[in-house]
Amino acid sequence: MLLKVITAAGLAAAATVANAETWIATCTDGSELGYNQPVGGQGELFLMNTRIAHLRQTFHNGTAICGSIPGNGIGTAATGRNPVTQICANRSRGIIYLKYKHPWENRPFEDTVYCQATVRVR
Numbered sequence: 001m002l003l004k005v006i007t008a009a010g011l012a013a014a015a016t017v018a019n020a021e022t023w024i025a026t027c028t029d030g031s032e033l034g035y036n037q038p039v040g041g042q043g044e045l046f047l048m049n050t051r052i053a054h055l056r057q058t059f060h061n062g063t064a065i066c067g068s069i070p071g072n073g074i075g076t077a078a079t080g081r082n083p084v085t086q087i088c089a090n091r092s093r094g095i096i097y098l099k100y101k102h103p104w105e106n107r108p109f110e111d112t113v114y115c116q117a118t119v120r121v122r
């Protein structure tokens with residue numbers, strides 16, 4: 001019986017991930033950068049159609065989504081334990097941008113637009 005419950009839970013979790021909303025952002029300026037991020041799942045960063053990094057989702061509000069390369073550094077409790085750098089896609093602005101948070105000092109996030117992009121959610 002326990003095996004049936006574990007199997008059912010595993011199948012339900014797999015179905016949830018399979019049906020998760022996925023954000024797909026691609027630069028439109030020729031830089032050939034792409035960012036795919038399933039909500040609640042592992043994302044991927046591509047350069048010239050080659051995967052260069054796996055990303056862990058760090059932010060999502062329905063307009064933008066961000067991910068960070070695991071192990072890129074986490075700040076102190078005073079700074080909110082944010083990753084040092086994050087890559088984000090904003091569908092209303094049509095951009096891929098980078099966010100930076102100083103790891104030890106409680107400064108606000110700094111962000112820089114990397115490129116204009118096509119951002120789709122499916």
